[in-house]
Amino acid sequence: MTTIEVNGLRKRFGPSVALDGMTFVVQPGRVTGFVGPNGAGKSTTLRMILGLDRPDAGTATIDGRRYADLPCPMRHAGALLDPHALHPARSGRNHLRWLARSQDLPDSRVDEVLNRSGLAAAGRRAAGGYSLGMRQRLGVAAALLGDPPVLLLDEPFNGLDPAGIVWMRDLLRGLAEDGRSVLVSSHLMSELQDMAGHVVVVGHGRVIADAGVNELIGAYSSLEAAYLDLTAGVGGIR
Numbered sequence: 207m208t209t210i211e212v213n214g215l216r217k218r219f220g221p222s223v224a225l226d227g228m229t230f231v232v233q234p235g236r237v238t239g240f241v242g243p244n245g246a247g248k249s250t251t252l253r254m255i256l257g258l259d260r261p262d263a264g265t266a267t268i269d270g271r272r273y274a275d276l277p278c279p280m281r282h283a284g285a286l287l288d289p290h291a292l293h294p295a296r297s298g299r300n301h302l303r304w305l306a307r308s309q310d311l312p313d314s315r316v317d318e319v320l321n322r323s324g325l326a327a328a329g330r331r332a333a334g335g336y337s338l339g340m341r342q343r344l345g346v347a348a349a350l351l352g353d354p355p356v357l358l359l360d361e362p363f364n365g366l367d368p369a370g371i372v373w374m375r376d377l378l379r380g381l382a383e384d385g386r387s388v389l390v391s392s393h394l395m396s397e398l399q400d401m402a403g404h405v406v407v408v409g410h411g412r413v414i415a416d417a418g419v420n421e422l423i424g425a426y427s428s429l430e431a432a433y434l435d436l437t438a439g440v441g442g443i444r
């Protein structure tokens with residue numbers, strides 16, 4: 207069973223402190239919501255788990271290893287960070303084929319993940335013409351290519367239509383039920399309340415609360431009420 211461990215991450219960008227000792231563990235078998243006000247440090251943390259930003263201090267590991275040290279990393283962790291990170295002239299299918307080849311994954315996976323993401327019909331169209339919701343689906347398809355035990359998704363509900371939201375909710379729940387570790391950053395508390403088993407609330411680059419969703423609902427009546435209370439003293443964008 208694969209965990210994500212974030213331990214004491216610190217990061218400054220010039221005068222601004224983005225991460226100030228960020229520490230938490232993502233356990234397998236449940237969706238963990240990663241929530242906090244704009245600028246709290248969620249995306250920076252996800253980027254560090256994936257080795258895309260270097261911390262000033264602290265560590266982030268998947269299965270005890272840094273992402274950069276994982277052999278064939280897409281088999282260990284799949285990520286959706288930026289749905290616009292694609293070549294606009296390349297078809298969705300060729301985008302996935304290119305990724306699969308870079309990781310020695312069989313081409314057969316491409317059609318499997320296109321089908322699972324509802325993009326089978328649009329797969330041969332240039333990805334530059336995809337709507338935001340279609341780009342999110344393509345990003346999810348890419349994250350699933352290596353059938354990884356760990357998934358990290360940054361605001362995956364953005365741009366999805368109502369049917370897409372239901373699809374994403376069921377997909378993430380199913381991935382967690384398979385025993386995967388699923389970390390989802392989102393501002394949609396009602397979605398997380400229905401879907402997540404656990405939530406990590408952050409503010410100003412550190413953890414404010416790390417608790418079960420049912421525990422928070424029991425104490426505050428809803429996840430949204432818990433979030434608003436826990437982050438009340440944190441303030442907005444610095």
Ligand SMILES: Nc1ncnc2c1ncn2[C@@H]1O[C@H](COP(=O)(O)OP(=O)(O)OP(=O)(O)O)[C@@H](O)[C@H]1O
Pocket residue numbers: 219222223224242243244245246247248249250251444
């Ligand atoms: N490359 C960068 N250069 C300068 N500052 C940065 C950079 N990346 C992040 N920051 C700063 O670090 C802080 C944390 O940003 P981050 O994007 O991680 O927040 P977030 O919680 O993901 O916010 P949001 O909910 O708006 O997506 C912010 O103050 C942001 O301005």
